[in-house]
Amino acid sequence: MPSTITMPRLSDTMEAGTVIKWHVKEGDPVTSGSVVADIETDKATMEMQCFDDGVLSKILVEPGKQVPVGTPIAVVALDDDDEGEGEDQGASPSAAPAPAAAVASAPSAAAPSQSPVSVPASAAYAASPAPVADADRMRVSPIARRLADELGVDLKRLQGSGPGGRIIKRDIEEAAAEGGVSVASIPSAAAAPKSSTAITPIVSRPRTDLALNPEGREVAVSGMRQTIARRLVESKQQIPHYQVAMSVDCDALMELRGMLNTQLEPQGVKLSLNDFVVRACAIAMGRHPFFNASWAGDRIVIHGAVNIGIAVSIPAERGGGLVVAVLRDADRRGLRELSEESKSLAEKARTKGLSMEDMSDATFTISNLGMYGVDDFTAIINPPNSAILAVGAAIQQPVVRNGQLAVGTEMKLTLSLDHRVIDGAMAAQFLQTVKQTLENPATLLV
Amino acid sequence: MTVREIEYRDALNEAMSEEMRRDKRVFLLGEEVAQYDGAYKVSRGMLAEFGERRIIDTPISESGFAGMAIGAAMMGLRPIVEFMSWSFSLVAADPILNNAPKMLYMSGGQFGCPIVFRGNDGAGGQLGSTHSWCVEGLYSNVPGLKMAIPSNPYEAKGLLKTAIRDDDPVFFLESERMLGTKGHVPEEEYLIPFGQARVARTGKDITLVSFGRPVNFCLEAAEALAKEGVDCEVLDMRTIRPLDIESIVRSVKKTNRCVVVDQSWSFGSPGSEVAAQVHARCFDDLDNFVHRVHTADVPTPYATNLEAEYMPNARRITEAVRACLYLA
DSSP states (O other), X not given: OXXXXXXXXXXXXXXXXXXXXXXXXXXXXXXXXXXXXXXXXXXXXXXXXXXXXXXEEEEOSOTTOEEETTOEEEEEEETTOXXXXXXXXXXXXXXXXXXXXXXXXXXXXXXXXXXXXXXXXXXXXXXXXXXXXXXXXXXXXXXXXXXXXXHTOOGGGOOOOSGGGOBOHHHHHHHHXXXXXXXXXXXXXXXXXXXXXXXXXXXXXXXXXXXXXXXXXXOOOOHHHHHHHHHHHHHHHHSOEEEEEEEEEOHHHHHHHHHHHHHHGGGTOXXXXXXXXXXXXXXXXXXXXXXXXXXXXXXXXXXXXXXXXXXXXXXXXXXXXXXXXXXXXXXXXXXXXXXXXXXXXXXXHHHTOOOHHHHSOOSEEEEEOGGGTOOOOXXXXXXXXXXXXXXXXXXXXXXXETXXXXXXXXXXXXXXXXXXXXXXXXXXXXXXHHHHHHHSGGGGGO | OOOOEEEHHHHHHHHHHHHHHHOTTEEEEETTSSTTSOTTSTTTTHHHHHOTTTEEEOOSXXXXXXXXXXXXXXXXXXXXXXXXXXXXXXXXXXXXXXXXXXXXXXXXXXXXOOOEEEEXXXXXXXXXXXXXXXXXXXXXXXXXXXXEOOOSHHHHHHHHHHHHHOSSOEXXXXXXXXXXXXXXXXXXXXXXXXXXXXXXXXXXXXXXXXXXXXXXXXXXXXXXXXTTXXXXXXXXXXXXXXOOHHHHHHHHHHHSOEEEEEEEESTTSHHHHHHHHHHHHSGGGOSSOOEEEEEOXXXXXSSHHHHHHHSOXXXXXXXXXXXXXXXX
């Protein structure tokens, strides 16, 4: 029997996934444990492994297409399959025309009753559950997709004029032209669409004489952006946030950091200020257990492990956005280890993407915008955490030390807190611990 | 001032004669090139000018004289080998494919192979399957060689002069059907560099990529399509190896559509290579997949009407352009 690969559930909240890339093609051998595809979940892009030995006989879901969890996405002809299934491995010439025939019949899939007919009738393929109907998929030529994005044309409102309903460049140009006409003649956005290809232009004001006045446009959102939007709205709506801030004198810390980095340079170690903040918070969380806790409706759960999440921004060329990389058991690890792991996780997040394990189970989160010169800011709690720490830049400024005006380095720490778990005084005490630790940084070394 | 127009065959003759006057190492050999002035009169008068040591009649033995010329090229001479037809080069496959293009590589740089193989390529008109070869697809597959395919007399002269001066083996594919075609060729000397496509016609709606004789069919189709309001850009690639993919990419990014017109068979051809590279380089700029017009995937038919339909022609190009523009 061939084995069917289905869209895996790669996170608790994942309901659908997108195959970003197939690493194997039809007819390629696969082995258990080999990476066969990259899957984009609502949180991240992750590698998907195969659990069988055999030959990938059929790819059922093309890259870029989102399908619900559990949907068959590929078929593997197993090594121990008998001869009869050999012909399903895509290698025989007689099998090759089948997909082409399916494509050819796709335009007629406009009549819904016909779409199942377009499934090639090879044995392995038929044995798997029917793939999602192809008729629902929006077909857009690459340049049409790009133009639509540039001109702010909503593809969903268009009826494509190409084969199989493919939206082509002409459709976009016509839609944009109709949109332009309706804007010029009827300023109201309520202008009735003239035909099925009309769109509502996103223009917030009447055109002026300036021909180059830019128009608004829509940008499609990635799965990650949708997740950020959903979770942060939930957090800000459901958690009674408040903030408590405190300045930390960083003179001693800067001195210690400078000394350590000089001594450890030959070993390739370079500690960042954030590494010290992580370590100080991990120590403080041990003493203030409600900072390592979650509100659970009718009770508060205090976690065993101290796992500190650090917010990592993803560069625009990788799609932008934000992920939280998790340093597990941060209270049991030294500065050097925390530093190395932060660096490698941040690098991984920015290049190939974090795994679900890299991003799950944070019990407290730190967001640091100090490297951008931000004085101070407030962050939104990363549920189910009960607090998040926003770290500003360590800045040289006039300070009062021992009654004297002096030049010192100060850093502003701002906690956002869940008032259901942590009260103001508790927040102040936690910050005091962090402040004392950072101002007497030798304690961070032991 | 009159514009000088000469035949394609005379443009080839001028290129060879000028280069032979310029460089004593250049010589021509092949079947009937000397006493008979060339089977197609391309080398007319050359025996008289250059003598029998440099214009050499060979026996009907392509493998023998191609191999001999390769040896001469390795020793520093610059032979021009005329195949009466590229169809006859198949019996010399081992020297021209296995020796010439690999010589520099396999000798570790000790021996180059500055040689030009030239002759008629493509269906000549009712010559039947075995004498109507288009060798572009077959031979351009081999690394180490260069391939030029001129589309008119001007191109033929400029490209052949460059081929003779090139230090690598050049496969120079002429067309029997164009030998009598007249075109403007200036008196003064010029060379056409390899790897630089010519924009034979500028347009904004679709890019036609072609080389050799079919370039003329593309221009014909473009004129007809212009009457329908379709504005075609036509690129004459001039050489397949090297391939000026940058010019193709530049044009396709402008027009968003591409049709490749190639008189070789479609399977594993310059046309399929161009299509693959355009798909890779211009994926986000395409409004449709690259359409291709090739000779039909059958041995060349003998019957006149079937042969005409078998090859890329203006009607088939027009149909492909309409299909690519979703106008069909």
